[in-house]
Amino acid sequence: MTVTSQLNRRGLLTGTAAVIGAAALPAAARATAPLSGTQAPGFYRIKLGAYEVTILNDGARTFPLPDTFVSNASKDQALRAAADAFMPDGKITVPFNPTLINTGSKLVLIDTGNGPSPDGAVGRLFANLAAAGVKPEQIDLVVISHMHPDHINGLRTAAGKIAFPHAQIIAPEPEWAFWMNDENMAKASDTMTRNYFANTRKILTGLEDRIVRYAWGKEVAPGITAIATPGHTPGHTSFTVVSGNSQMMVQSDVTNIPELFLRNPDWHVAYDHDPALAQQTRHEFYDMASVEKMLIAGYHFPFPSAGYVEKTATGYRLVPVQWSAVL
Amino acid sequence: MTVTSQLNRRGLLTGTAAVIGAAALPAAARATAPLSGTQAPGFYRIKLGAYEVTILNDGARTFPLPDTFVSNASKDQALRAAADAFMPDGKITVPFNPTLINTGSKLVLIDTGNGPSPDGAVGRLFANLAAAGVKPEQIDLVVISHMHPDHINGLRTAAGKIAFPHAQIIAPEPEWAFWMNDENMAKASDTMTRNYFANTRKILTGLEDRIVRYAWGKEVAPGITAIATPGHTPGHTSFTVVSGNSQMMVQSDVTNIPELFLRNPDWHVAYDHDPALAQQTRHEFYDMASVEKMLIAGYHFPFPSAGYVEKTATGYRLVPVQWSAVL
Numbered sequence: 001m002t003v004t005s006q007l008n009r010r011g012l013l014t015g016t017a018a019v020i021g022a023a024a025l026p027a028a029a030r031a032t033a034p035l036s037g038t039q040a041p042g043f044y045r046i047k048l049g050a051y052e053v054t055i056l057n058d059g060a061r062t063f064p065l066p067d068t069f070v071s072n073a074s075k076d077q078a079l080r081a082a083a084d085a086f087m088p089d090g091k092i093t094v095p096f097n098p099t100l101i102n103t104g105s106k107l108v109l110i111d112t113g114n115g116p117s118p119d120g121a122v123g124r125l126f127a128n129l130a131a132a133g134v135k136p137e138q139i140d141l142v143v144i145s146h147m148h149p150d151h152i153n154g155l156r157t158a159a160g161k162i163a164f165p166h167a168q169i170i171a172p173e174p175e176w177a178f179w180m181n182d183e184n185m186a187k188a189s190d191t192m193t194r195n196y197f198a199n200t201r202k203i204l205t206g207l208e209d210r211i212v213r214y215a216w217g218k219e220v221a222p223g224i225t226a227i228a229t230p231g232h233t234p235g236h237t238s239f240t241v242v243s244g245n246s247q248m249m250v251q252s253d254v255t256n257i258p259e260l261f262l263r264n265p266d267w268h269v270a271y272d273h274d275p276a277l278a279q280q281t282r283h284e285f286y287d288m289a290s291v292e293k294m295l296i297a298g299y300h301f302p303f304p305s306a307g308y309v310e311k312t313a314t315g316y317r318l319v320p321v322q323w324s325a326v327l
Numbered sequence: 328m329t330v331t332s333q334l335n336r337r338g339l340l341t342g343t344a345a346v347i348g349a350a351a352l353p354a355a356a357r358a359t360a361p362l363s364g365t366q367a368p369g370f371y372r373i374k375l376g377a378y379e380v381t382i383l384n385d386g387a388r389t390f391p392l393p394d395t396f397v398s399n400a401s402k403d404q405a406l407r408a409a410a411d412a413f414m415p416d417g418k419i420t421v422p423f424n425p426t427l428i429n430t431g432s433k434l435v436l437i438d439t440g441n442g443p444s445p446d447g448a449v450g451r452l453f454a455n456l457a458a459a460g461v462k463p464e465q466i467d468l469v470v471i472s473h474m475h476p477d478h479i480n481g482l483r484t485a486a487g488k489i490a491f492p493h494a495q496i497i498a499p500e501p502e503w504a505f506w507m508n509d510e511n512m513a514k515a516s517d518t519m520t521r522n523y524f525a526n527t528r529k530i531l532t533g534l535e536d537r538i539v540r541y542a543w544g545k546e547v548a549p550g551i552t553a554i555a556t557p558g559h560t561p562g563h564t565s566f567t568v569v570s571g572n573s574q575m576m577v578q579s580d581v582t583n584i585p586e587l588f589l590r591n592p593d594w595h596v597a598y599d600h601d602p603a604l605a606q607q608t609r610h611e612f613y614d615m616a617s618v619e620k621m622l623i624a625g626y627h628f629p630f631p632s633a634g635y636v637e638k639t640a641t642g643y644r645l646v647p648v649q650w651s652a653v654l
Contacts, residue, residue: 003565003611006544006554012567012574013619033434033465035379036372040459042652043367052362059652086620086635086646093649107360124652132367138360217333227333238330240339247339284330292340293413303650308413319413320647322420323630325369325386325451 041131042124044304046295047327049243051223052102054132057303058113058154059122060095062088070260071268071275078260078267085259094257096150097305098125099250099297100132101224101241106140108221110239110250111299112154112163115203125154126163139164143220144171144211145252146233147179148271149199151299156203170220173213175235180204192270229254229285231278232271238285248295248306254278254285257300258318262286265315286316295321368458369451371631373622374654376570378550379429381459384630385440385481386449387422389415397587398595398602405587405594412586421584423477424632425452426577426624427459428551428568433467435548437566437577438626439481439490442530452481453490466491470547471498471538472579473560474506475598476526478626483530497547500540502562507531519597556581556612558605559598565612575622575633581605581612584627585645589613592642613643622648 007013042057069092070078082092098111117123129136142164144152157163178184185197204211214220216228216237229238232253239250255261256269265282268275289296290311297306298318307320334340369384396419397405409419425438444450456463469491471479484490505511512524531538541547543555543564556565559580566577582588583596592609595602616623617638624633625645634647 001555002615003554003556003608004615007567007615010544010552010567012552012569013615033429033461035429035431036381036460037379037654039372039652039654040370041367042650045363045366052364054363057650057652060649084637084646085649087649095649102360102362104362120653133363134360217337225337225339227330228328229330240334240337242339281330288329288331288334288340302647303652310411319411320629322387322412322414322422323369323384325366325384325630326447327364327366 042128042303043132044306044323045132045327046248046306046321048241048248049246050104051241051243051246052327053241053248053297054100054102054134055297055303055305056098056100056113056125056128056132057305058096058098058128058150059117059120059124060093061121062091062093064090065092066270069270071270071272073264073267081260081263087259092257092260094300095302095305096122097297097299097301097303098154100129100134100139101221103222103224103243106221107134107138108141108143108224109139109164109167110143111145111151111252112142114150115153115156115163116158122150123154136164137166139167141221142167142169143214143224143239144169144175145238145250145299146236147171147175147200147204148196148233148253149203151252152203153199155207162207168212169207169210170212170214172226172235172237173215174230175233175237176211176213178234180208193273229281231274231276231281233273236278236281248297249289250297251285252299254282255298255300258298258302258316262309262318263312263315287311290316369455369630370459371633371650372459372654373575373633373648375568375575376573377431378568378570378573379654380568380575380624381427381429381461382624382630382632383425383427383440383452383455383459384632385423385425385455385477386444386447386451387420387630388448389418389420391417392419393597395597398597398599400591400594408587408590414586419584419587421627422629422632423449424624424626424628424630425481427456427461427466428548430549430551430570433548434461434465435468435470435551436466436491436494437470438472438478438579439469441477442480442483442490443485449477450481463491464493466494468548469494469496470541470551470566471496471502472565472577472626473563474498474502474527474531475523475560475580476530478579479530480526482534489534495539496534496537497539497541499553499562499564500542501557502560502564503538503540505561507535520600556608558601558603558608560600563605563608575624576616577624578612579626581609582625582627585625585629589636589645590639590642614638617643
């Protein structure tokens with residue numbers, strides 16, 4: 001008897017089987033252990049030389065695929081790619097994953113997530129930091145990769161206070177120069193970009209003297225170097241993290257979700273400022289990463305958001321790290 | 328300047344960069360937060376209708392690829408498949424992941440992991456159960472899929488006591504009939520099989536009256552049905568789990584690690600009792616699962632050990648579930 005015939009015989013492929021389980025449950029069944037209703041903590045540690053890297057999940061958003069989510073491919077093509085990744089019908093899921101690096105002398109947080117959110121889908125960075133045993137006031141340095149809302153809004157609490165009270169905060173010089181320039185803001189021609197400009201003011205106003213600007217090619221902390229990967233935004237930055245003989249890259253948004261844009265590196269996500277430059281950066285980055293077999297933390301990779309990239313005939317493939325129970 | 332040239336300029340691809348990070352670290356650097364040294368808890372929850380399914384990581388073993396790990400492919404082919412999955416050079420990693428199902432009235436554990444282990448690489452089920460808020464004495468039913476050591480040895484504590492004191496324990500009738508038969512044991516012609524027989528005696532002796540044998544095709548608990556998937560062992564069993572309109576399968580060992588044996592479903596893992604039957608079962612199972620887009624929990628899938636299977640030109644591909652921070 002085949003597997004399918006066994007399932008059919010029990011009505012398991014036709015939906016009629018649901019009745020079996022339901023009927024067998026006593027009406028007044030008392031749970032031995034209550035349903036938990038909550039997920040496991042969303043953090044994942046990687047030992048990198050003498051450093052400890054912790055990926056922190058800020059949650060994810062699942063939403064109907066916008067018509068123009070991929071600006072240079074049809075909605076049908078994008079929906080097919082989403083379906084290939086078993087995303088919910090007609091929808092896509094975009095996760096958000098900041099990275100914490102403990103160098104042994106500094107606690108460095110790269111990006112801050114979406115910030116406080118009433119619906120709980122995002123803004124989970126702080127709960128996951130706590131689960132990982134780290135208090136926001138222990139963070140020494142917050143490094144911003146670029147100034148989109150899902151990367152900077154966690155800088156402030158719901159009350160508008162700085163969420164990391166003792167941290168130095170640094171942002172890429174060219175990113176600051178672009179977004180904090182009022183002439184650029186006045187020239188913004190679409191709603192999304194106008195909203196981005198407005199959000200930078202909302203979050204960063206009052207922090208002009210506090211936020212230090214860093215240059216590409218410089219170490220922002222011991223072993224952590226800023227690498228120019230522009231296109232997604234004018235000052236979009238990735239990072240190499242090196243300790244001893246070990247290294248990895250924190251790519252930020254070189255690609256948005258890999259299921260669409262790593263598999264199809266020539267597709268342009270709606271959020272790209274300069275899509276052609278972002279595409280060029282993407283190819284350079286992943287050509288290097290695939291040849292070097294570089295471990296990459298991807299802000300929009302599915303949690304635990306780290307993996308290797310393999311070149312395929314038509315694009316690239318993400319090979320997620322195997323969860324390791326020990327460091 | 329390309330990404331690669333930036334990395335080269337900093338010596339990041341030549342290994343010389345390690346010095347940068349090391350040199351910048353003050354000799355007497357004091358950590359703001361100490362290195363944790365520990366991984367996040369290894370459990371993952373899936374809401375399935377009214378049920379809560381919790382995958383529990385028992386750890387993983389990484390070891391040099393044995394010459395005959397794949398009995399009908401060359402060691403080179405197997406090593407290439409492992410390298411394609413970015414496993415450590417010359418080695419493979421095999422994870423172990425039992426499944427807990429809370430039906431609302433019963434706490435059902437399918438398989439028990441490797442049991443107590445001095446090295447901590449495996450036997451982590453109990454720590455992860457605790458992290459998930461469940462005590463072993465709360466388990467109502469332990470369902471054994473087959474009687475290999477990595478599935479039954481968690482039945483006993485290091486002191487030899489039953490690890491789940493209040494649970495009913497059930498095992499597949501044909502599995503019990505094969506392994507507990509002394510004539511079969513006497514006929515065992517290879518060391519591995521002899522060790523398997525010896526281990527069943529070590530773990531199960533004294534439990535002959537306590538362990539109930541279940542038949543294929545029957546519900547073992549409300550909504551949980553035993554499906555015959557023989558080959559890996561004579562009584563190897565998988566399970567459908569149905570609640571409301573939701574269903575998934577707990578496959579047990581229909582495949583060993585997907586990186587080798589799901590991609591190459593005609594490869595025979597050394598642990599298979601009847602490799603040809605296991606191969607036939609594998610094709611039937613994944614042909615069904617790919618057509619039905621069935622969610623599958625795989626004992627040897629990388630944690631969180633659940634995903635979908637897609638048919639490819641040469642085999643099957645695992646698409647892991649996207650980690651969801653909410654249920």
